[in-house]
Amino acid sequence: MKTVKNYGRIVDLFRNGEHFDFHRFIVVYANPLITGVPESQPLWNVFHNLFLREDIIYKRSSGSVETKYLKEANIARRSAFAVFRGSVNVAAIGSDGAEKEAAVILTEILKNYKAIRTAPMTETDALIVNMLQDLDKPRYAAAVQTLKLASIIEKIETENDRFMSLYEERARNLENSEEQGTMKEIRPKVDKAFKAFTLSLDITYSSGKLTGKDVTAAEDIMDYINAMVDQFERVLARRSVSVGKNGNNDGDGDDDEMSEMPVLAVAEQRIVDQKTMALVMADQVAFAVALCPKAAGGVMILVANPSLDGDHTNCPIKPYFEEDGQKKPIGLLVEPPETSFVFVSPLKSFGPCTAEVTKDGEVLAILTGVEWPMTNGM
Numbered sequence: 001m002k003t004v005k006n007y008g009r010i011v012d013l014f015r016n017g018e019h020f021d022f023h024r025f026i027v028v029y030a031n032p033l034i035t036g037v038p039e040s041q042p043l044w045n046v047f048h049n050l051f052l053r054e055d056i057i058y059k060r061s062s063g064s065v066e067t068k069y070l071k072e073a074n075i076a077r078r079s080a081f082a083v084f085r086g087s088v089n090v091a092a093i094g095s096d097g098a099e100k101e102a103a104v105i106l107t108e109i110l111k112n113y114k115a116i117r118t119a120p121m122t123e124t125d126a127l128i129v130n131m132l133q134d135l136d137k138p139r140y141a142a143a144v145q146t147l148k149l150a151s152i153i154e155k156i157e158t159e160n161d162r163f164m165s166l167y168e169e170r171a172r173n174l175e176n177s178e179e180q181g182t183m184k185e186i187r188p189k190v191d192k193a194f195k196a197f198t199l200s201l202d203i204t205y206s207s208g209k210l211t212g213k214d215v216t217a218a219e220d221i222m223d224y225i226n227a228m229v230d231q232f233e234r235v236l237a238r239r240s241v242s243v244g245k246n247g248n249n250d251g252d253g254d255d256d257e258m259s260e261m262p263v264l265a266v267a268e269q270r271i272v273d274q275k276t277m278a279l280v281m282a283d284q285v286a287f288a289v290a291l292c293p294k295a296a297g298g299v300m301i302l303v304a305n306p307s308l309d310g311d312h313t314n315c316p317i318k319p320y321f322e323e324d325g326q327k328k329p330i331g332l333l334v335e336p337p338e339t340s341f342v343f344v345s346p347l348k349s350f351g352p353c354t355a356e357v358t359k360d361g362e363v364l365a366i367l368t369g370v371e372w373p374m375t376n377g378m
Helices: 016-030 041-062 064-094 097-112 121-135 138-146 150-180 183-211 216-238 284-291
Strands: 263-273 276-281 299-303 314-316 329-334 341-343 349-359 362-373 375-377
Touching (some): 016 041, 016 216, 064 097, 064 150, 097 121, 097 138, 121 150, 138 150, 183 216, 263 284, 263 329, 276 284, 276 362, 284 329
Antiparallel strands (some): 263 276, 276 329, 299 314, 299 349, 341 375, 349 362
């Protein structure tokens, strides 16, 4: 007799997004049909209410949209400062008379606040606020007027205000998220409630078949759940997760990461030119298998300790680095994290870090033994 398939083989292996999607598909399909299975509706309601909580937690806990806009705002204010810095430097070199004098005066500001280019995100706000206050002083305000830089100063202030508004919004949302719980807390509750519902569904269907009762709605829901189990088993198979008979994978596993996530060590890191940095892998065969050609057009995201958090993290990946022109990929070529920046040559480091190779929002591999490269604005 028909039963709901053992989804326990896969549910523990899901990433958070897969866990959410698996249950969301079922909720959307079954919710209009559940009134046709009154015996199971109370347990469905328990599951449905818990899933609605997961819906809220998942969308908040990912934070991808907030983080994306926060990074964009941080880049925008640094870029505005880079324009100000570049304008002053050009005037100091290529001008005469009053303009050159004004540029020399504003060079004092550039020296005092050069850390804006590299400071952590929250410290950057304080530096910019202090710089703007200094620029309002008569000595510097007159120089700004002489070089006609008022609009770019206003741009710096506007972008800094936008960043801080987003930063405060994220802080509020994170506080709300903590109050609502985490995916780690809600997932077992949803799974337990869903198990109780599917057991009830099995009993309702089998007893109805034996007594001749119409169980069409229950059968439809069961068929759909089984189809989703099959589909998500294929999803796991495509990312090479082994599903055992008892629902265990071959490793320890984690809710958020693939157990087979490649971790590649960098053996050598050097600056090729102002716009290119090379990372040569220790295990070039493993590198070729893990990232060729999947990483082409992706991004290398630098990850380090809190003192470096938020500092120009996304480095676009160029075509693969090949040794002596041979058709043998041995590492990555990456660009500076911002188009207005160049690598300091020879390589100078802010400190050790790791890196995530990503493409289209998916983490393809983790790199270890990476140094956080220093850059200069153009």
